[in-house]
Structures are given as C-alpha cells and as structure tokens.
Amino acid sequence: MPNYKNTLPPVTLPPIGVIHSPYTREKETPIQPVYAEGIKGTVEVFPKYAEGLRDIEGFSHIYLLYHFHKAEPIRLIVKPYLEDVFHGVFATRTQHRPNPIGLSVVRLIERENNILHIQDIDVLEGTPLLDIKPYISLLDHRENVRNGWQEHIDAELARLRGSRGHV
Amino acid sequence: MPNYKNTLPPVTLPPIGVIHSPYTREKETPIQPVYAEGIKGTVEVFPKYAEGLRDIEGFSHIYLLYHFHKAEPIRLIVKPYLEDVFHGVFATRTQHRPNPIGLSVVRLIERENNILHIQDIDVLEGTPLLDIKPYISLLDHRENVRNGWQEHIDAELARLRGSRGHV
Numbered sequence: 632m633p634n635y636k637n638t639l640p641p642v643t644l645p646p647i648g649v650i651h652s653p654y655t656r657e658k659e660t661p662i663q664p665v666y667a668e669g670i671k672g673t674v675e676v677f678p679k680y681a682e683g684l685r686d687i688e689g690f691s692h693i694y695l696l697y698h699f700h701k702a703e704p705i706r707l708i709v710k711p712y713l714e715d716v717f718h719g720v721f722a723t724r725t726q727h728r729p730n731p732i733g734l735s736v737v738r739l740i741e742r743e744n745n746i747l748h749i750q751d752i753d754v755l756e757g758t759p760l761l762d763i764k765p766y767i768s769l770l771d772h773r774e775n776v777r778n779g780w781q782e783h784i785d786a787e788l789a790r791l792r793g794s795r796g797h798v
Numbered sequence: 799m800p801n802y803k804n805t806l807p808p809v810t811l812p813p814i815g816v817i818h819s820p821y822t823r824e825k826e827t828p829i830q831p832v833y834a835e836g837i838k839g840t841v842e843v844f845p846k847y848a849e850g851l852r853d854i855e856g857f858s859h860i861y862l863l864y865h866f867h868k869a870e871p872i873r874l875i876v877k878p879y880l881e882d883v884f885h886g887v888f889a890t891r892t893q894h895r896p897n898p899i900g901l902s903v904v905r906l907i908e909r910e911n912n913i914l915h916i917q918d919i920d921v922l923e924g925t926p927l928l929d930i931k932p933y934i935s936l937l938d939h940r941e942n943v944r945n946g947w948q949e950h951i952d953a954e955l956a957r958l959r960g961s962r963g964h965v
Contacts, residue, residue, distance in 0.1 A: 639813040639926045642865045644897040646806040663937050676888075680896055683874040685886030689946025693888075696863075696899055698809045707850040719852030721843075721860075721930040724937070729847055730811040730928045732863055732899070736940060759806045761897045763888040768943045769956075770830050770891070773903060776935045779856025789936075 646759035648676040648745075650697060652752045657701055659795055662712050663724065664735050664751040666793035672737075672752035674760060681745035684763075688742040692766035693749075698759040699731035712792050713784050722779060733758070736766050813926035815843040815912075817864060819919045824868055826962055829879055830891065831902050831918040833960035839904075839919035841927060848912035851930075855909040859933035860916075865926040866898035879959050880951050889946060900925070903933050 652672040654660040661667035674695065676684060687693065706727045708717050720728050738750040747763075819839040821827040828834035841862065843851060854860065873894045875884050887895050905917040914930075 639816070641810050641812045642926065642928065643808050643810045644899070645808045647896050649806070665937055680874065680888075683887040683896070684889070685875065685884075686889040686947055687886060689944065689949075690889065691942070691944035692940050694901065696897075696901070707847065708852065717852075719854060720850040721847075722851070722853040722857065722932055724931055724934070728929060729814050729850070730863075732811070732929050734861065734863070734901070734931060736938065759809065761809065762895060762899050764891055764901060765889055765946055765948070766940060766943060767891070767945050767948050768940075769945070769948065769953075770832055771903065772939055773859050773933060773935075775858070776933060777856065777858035778934050778936070779932060780853055781932070781934050781936065782856075786936075 644761055646698065646761060647680045648674060648760035650674055650695065650754050650758040650760055652754055652756050655756050657755060660755050661753040661795055662793045664737055664753050666790060667751050667753040669750055670752050672749050674747040674749055674763070676745045676747070676760070678745055684742060684745065687739065687763070687765065690739055690765040692736055693739050694764040694766055695735045695737055695760065696762040697733045697754060698761060699726035699733050700759055701755065702726040702728070702731035705729055713789050714780060716780065718780060732761065811928055813865065813928060814847045815841060815927035817841055817862065817921050817925040817927055819921055819923050822923050824922060827922050828920040828962055829960045831904055831920050833957060834918050834920040836917055837919050839916050841914040841916055841930070843912045843914070845912055851909060851912065854906065854930070854932065857906060857932040859903055860906050861931040861933055862902045862904060862927065863929040864900045864921060865928060866893035866900050867926055868922065869893040869895070869898035872896055880956050881947060883947065885947060899928065
C-alpha cells in the first residue's frame with residue numbers, strides 16, 4: 632500500500648449555483664429531507680452551467696451536494712440531534728465535518744431553464760451548490776442495511792427533533 | 799430571490815485520506831459499486847482524523863465522497879457509458895463534472911483503527927477521500943422513483959459495460 636500521508640493537495644471547488652429555501656436561520660432548518668417533506672425550494676444553477684441540466688427533468692429525485700457554509704467549528708466527536716450520545720463525526724450526518732460537504736436527496740418537481748423547483752428541502756437559504764447528480768434506484772438503493780446507532784432512535788422523537796417544527 | 803451570481807468564494811477541501819483499490823487504470827475501473835460487487839478495497843483515513851470513525855462499524859454501508867482526480871476535461875454535455883445518447887452532465891454520474899466529486903455507496907466489512915475494509919469498490923487506486931457518511935435506510939432510500947433516461951437501459955448491457963470485465 633503506497634504511503635500518501637498528508638501530501639495530497641487540497642481540492643478547490645467553485646460553487647455552481649445557490650440553493651434557495653424558506654429557512655434563514657440554522658436552528659430552524661430541518662436536519663434531513665425526510666423531516667422536511669413537502670417544503671418547497673429552488674436550485675439556481677448559474678447560467679454558465681445551465682446546459683448541464685439537459686434531461687434532468689426525467690428524474691423524480693436528485694442528489695444535491697453543497698457547502699455547509701455555516702458549519703464551523705469542525706469536530707471529530709459529535710452528539711447528533713437525534714441522540715444524547717457521542718459518536719465519531721463520520722458515523723453521523725452532522726454538518727461539523729472536516730470537509731463540510733452536505734448531501735441531500737430531494738424531489739425534483741419541475742425545471743425552468745436554469746432553475747429547479749424542488750421539494751423536501753433541508754438546507755439554509757443561500758447555501759452554495761457544488762454538484763447535482765440524478766438519484767437512480769438501481770445504483771442507489773441498498774437492501775439488508777445495518778443502520779448502526781440509528782437503529783435505536785425513536786421514530787417520533789426523531790421527527791420532532793429533526794423537523795424543528797416545520798412538519 | 800437574492801442575486802448571488804458568481805460571487806460565492808470557492809471551497810477548498812483537504813483530502814482526509816486515500817482510497818485503495820485493485821484498479822490502477824481508469825478504463826479498467828467499474829463505473830458504479832453495483833457493477834463491482836464483491837471487489838475489495840480499503841479506505842485509509844489519515845491518523846489525525848481517525849477519531850471521527852468511532853461507531854462507524856455499526857453501519858453495513860457507507861457513502862464515500864472523493865475527488866475524481868483524473869477527471870479532466872470538464873464537460874457540460876456528455877455521452878454516458880451506458881447509452882449512446884448525449885445528456886447534460888448533471889443528469890449523469892460521469893466524472894467529467896464542473897466539480898469532480900465522486901459519490902459511492904460501498905459495503906463496510908470491518909474497521910481496523912484508521913483503516914476501513916470495504917467491498918463493491920468502483921474507484922481508482924490512490925483516489926483522494928473527502929468525506930465518509932453513514933448510509934441510513936430511513937434517510938436515503940426513496941420509493942416511487944422515476945429514473946429518467948436510465949429507465950431504458952438494458953440491464954445486461956449495463957452490467958457488461960459498467961463492470962469493465964471485473965464481474
């Protein structure tokens with residue numbers, strides 16, 4: 632196994648657009664799309680990238696990859712919203728990650744040129760967009776999943792804490 | 799809707815580790831985990847981030863987010879491996895994206911300190927790792943999905959082209 636250590640150069644990514652949502656304050660933003668069902672937002676892709684959206688309207692669900700731009704500080708051990716127990720950051724979906732990249736599966740309702748109308752949005756207004764990928768059942772659905780500490784979460788408590796009052 | 803245009807600053811992300819796989823040549827690398835079933839690899843998380851892996855072994859599947867470090871050139875319109883028709887880059891999973899971030903769901907077999915033993919690996923040896931997230935059925939599984947142009951792909955042809963001879 633070659634030794635790469637910390638010699639890999641950093642990766643620099645320009646935002647390709649902005650995500651618009653009804654949430655202007657972090658503590659009012661739902662923590663996952665499943666806790667934001669039906670909440671509407673838009674994805675504004677900057678015009679220079681708009682051509683890359685061709686045929687995306689055929690997909691009912693898309694991944695948004697974005698920058699958790701309000702995610703300071705970084706932590707390696709975190710207490711998730713859904714449980715009062717500490718876990719390693721990579722065993723959670725918290726935003727306080729060494730590389731603060733967010734990942735959400737949202738519903739794509741309609742495309743209007745460079746604007747995507749979406750639902751189930753769980754990100755702050757003004758969040759910088761890094762990438763869009765189609766959600767594809769064949770590639771993205773897994774069966775027989777073990778869900779670690781999430782298996783023991785009470786579903787009702789999770790909805791209450793996760794939606795932050797929005798659904 | 800505020801106007802952000804292209805004023806958002808670029809995001810700079812240091813790799814947090816390296817992905818090791820049997821694939822040393824791009825054109826021999828399967829294009830998705832579903833076309834690399836059973837192929838073994840490891841994820842080496844740099845020691846300074848290893849504490850963040852606590853409790854990850856409870857999850858059977860994890861997302862790897864990584865840098866497509868061999869992905870030049872960027873294209874907005876691409877012809878995917880699975881079809882001889884052009885689509886917008888954001889309607890495909892190609893690596894030739896404006897921000898070359900890769901996303902794979904792999905099986906987590908075992909954790910050994912800062913090393914994760916994984917299966918179903920579809921990335922090149924030496925790929926810079928950006929983030930790890932747990933795959934959680936409740937959050938990540940979607941029903942009633944429309945899969946756009948992927949609906950019309952022949953499954954056998956997809957496996958043949960997608961695995962590049964590995965499975």
